[in-house]
Amino acid sequence: MKAYAVRSGYGGQADxxxxxxxxxxxxxxxxxxxxxxxxxxxxxxxxxDMTSQGAVEAEVSRxxxxxxxxxxxxxxxxxxxxxxxx
Numbered sequence: 407m408k409a410y411a412v413r414s415g416y417g418g419q420a421d422x423x424x425x426x427x428x429x430x431x432x433x434x435x436x437x438x439x440x441x442x443x444x445x446x447x448x449x450x451x452x453x454x455d456m457t458s459q460g461a462v463e464a465e466v467s468r469x470x471x472x473x474x475x476x477x478x479x480x481x482x483x484x485x486x487x488x489x490x491x492x
Contacts, residue, residue, distance in 0.1 A: 431455045432462035433483045459484065
């Protein structure tokens with residue numbers, strides 16, 4: 407099973423050169439199959455967010471290995487944490 411990284415950024419660009427390392431979050435996502443197209447939200451879960459890409463990649467690999475017989479797959483999605491102005 408592959409681990410897929412999806413990068414998103416402000417304005418559709420993922421240029422991390424101007425952002426601090428701590429502003430990146432890696433969401434660990436589980437998809438249960440078969441996916442119900444009438445209610446897909448019931449089959450997609452953000453399990454947790456992590457700040458280390460290496461740690462989330464290792465966790466995706468581990469979870470996909472231990473859940474081989476289950477009807478689910480894990481991947482991660484990387485995005486930028488945007489602080490709200492107060």
